Amino acid sequence: AQSVTQLGSHVSVSEGALVLLRCNYSSSVPPYLFWYVQYPNQGLQLLLKYTTGATLVKGINGFEAEFKKSETSFHLTKPSAHMSDAAEYFCAVSSYTGGFKTIFGAGTRLFVKA
């Protein structure tokens, strides 16, 4: 069985500060890991994903995440927050069970202060 835990339902940073959103996963098979972003009243947009290969993954809007198997983590970072980064972020894990099934964390809402 798979599960995803996002630490912190709300994170607040100042504009220009480091963004760190935490995600830990549980999976019985090698996982595929994702981060999605959701702006108010919209669907989810894929930020980045880890499937195989390089453990540091770069995504859109300057975000990146590092897969650490020993820590079962996939934390999302951005060196310098921008006001437009304010949104809800979801970590997700996917595995194949007759078709890929993706399970999401509860989400972390990011607030960016001027």
Next chain:
Amino acid sequence: SQTIHQWPATLVQPVGSPLSLECTVEGTSNPNLYWYRQAAGRGLQLLFYSVGIGQISSEVPQNLSASRPQDRQFILSSKKLLLSDSGFYLCAWGQDGGNTIYFGEGSWLTVV
């Protein structure tokens, strides 16, 4: 390129009324299709997924059902809505054999 659309975008329905939300995907064939629900302030709950026409897997017991009458069409239904069915419903698709899913715009359902 592939696109996904779902409608209606917003729906207000009385308790006990039926529901039909529709989702279609364009630009691909034999996609995997998914329905998720996002309750206010909560994460996404997988409701149904489908790997082919007429093949539906239900993830949680509930008041809803899903159907896939055509390859790229996925419908979420209910015969009688409950207040607890209120939420933001998201349709998603993935390539057959692919590990990434892509979301539609979402449908807001308010049951009153």
